[in-house]
Amino acid sequence: MTPPGVACITGASSGIGAATAEEFARHGWAIAMGARRNGTLKILAAKLLELGSPKVFHHQLDVTSRKSVKDFAAATAAEFPGGIDALVNNAGLAVGTARLSQVTDDEIDQVIDTNVKGAIAILRAFLPGMLDRNRGHIINMGSVAGFWVYEGGSIYAASKHALSAVTRTLRLELNGTPIRITSIDPGMVETGFSEVRFGGDQEKAAAVYKGMTPLTALDIAECIWFAASRPAHVNIDQMILMPVDQASVYKVHRR
Ligand SMILES: NC(=O)c1ccc[n+]([C@@H]2O[C@H](COP(=O)([O-])OP(=O)(O)OC[C@H]3O[C@@H](n4cnc5c(N)ncnc54)[C@H](OP(=O)(O)O)[C@@H]3O)[C@@H](O)[C@H]2O)c1
Numbered sequence: 001m002t003p004p005g006v007a008c009i010t011g012a013s014s015g016i017g018a019a020t021a022e023e024f025a026r027h028g029w030a031i032a033m034g035a036r037r038n039g040t041l042k043i044l045a046a047k048l049l050e051l052g053s054p055k056v057f058h059h060q061l062d063v064t065s066r067k068s069v070k071d072f073a074a075a076t077a078a079e080f081p082g083g084i085d086a087l088v089n090n091a092g093l094a095v096g097t098a099r100l101s102q103v104t105d106d107e108i109d110q111v112i113d114t115n116v117k118g119a120i121a122i123l124r125a126f127l128p129g130m131l132d133r134n135r136g137h138i139i140n141m142g143s144v145a146g147f148w149v150y151e152g153g154s155i156y157a158a159s160k161h162a163l164s165a166v167t168r169t170l171r172l173e174l175n176g177t178p179i180r181i182t183s184i185d186p187g188m189v190e191t192g193f194s195e196v197r198f199g200g201d202q203e204k205a206a207a208v209y210k211g212m213t214p215l216t217a218l219d220i221a222e223c224i225w226f227a228a229s230r231p232a233h234v235n236i237d238q239m240i241l242m243p244v245d246q247a248s249v250y251k252v253h254r255r
Contacts, residue, residue: 005085015191019217034061063118211254
């Protein structure tokens with residue numbers, strides 16, 4: 001059995017991040033979590049303690065702000081001086097489905113600043129501590145968009161392709177250390193993701209999953225936990241998860 005440790009989860013206020021915090025709490029892990037909606041994290045924190053987490057720390061985090069990332073990492077280090085055992089680098093989003101010729105500069109900035117520069121900033125904030133302690137496991141939230149592309153998804157796919165490149169590079173750079181690195185690459189998961197993508201339009205978001213059975217945030221959280229709870233010599237490089245109803249970005253069976 002994996003001894004309980006400390007998991008740091010970004011984007012824990014919703015969807016996969018929140019479900020992952022709950023999964024680690026159920027296994028008795030302490031949690032440090034961040035997102036922009038700190039009020040939502042506060043409500044989740046109470047639940048995590050009830051689920052069995054010995055200690056929960058939450059802090060406002062905007063991964064697109066270098067200062068915010070720095071403050072979050074410093075506050076986490078102050079709260080957990082022994083360091084973290086797992087970093088779930090999950091905060092991310094897609095904005096719209098415009099084709100490249102129509103996508104706005106703001107949409108490009110939002111996605112690249114969050115999914116690429118934000119995820120890298122988080123890695124750079126926590127990696128030095130892991131290297132100093134010779135301990136840790138990085139779990140990057142990729143996507144099938146990290147190796148597939150589709151019309152209207154150029155920027156999101158570019159961002160997840162970039163994160164995949166970072167994950168695979170780190171796998172090489174960390175060789176010779178006990179630090180593990182995993183990419184979790186899901187297909188369609190029903191979370192707040194589509195609502196955010198469609199600017200709060202619930203009807204459009206619901207249509208994405210119409211007539212098919214998507215993955216749940218818990219399905220992903222259980223895989224993250226599986227990767228984190230393997231014996232120390234086992235590195236799960238990549239997990240690709242798809243709903244049975246989804247065979248590719250284009251082939252989704254709907255009833
Ligand atoms: N759902 C899917 O089908 C799917 C498939 C493959 C991969 N993914 C990936 O899974 C990850 C989680 O998404 P989800 O499906 O759980 O969607 P979600 O329910 O919308 O959750 C996204 C999380 O990211 C946080 N976030 C967004 N921008 C942030 C920022 N600038 N700083 C800090 N936190 C930020 C959000 O918190 P705040 O808004 O409070 O900041 C929220 O907690 C993303 O990286 C996404 O690309 C999702």
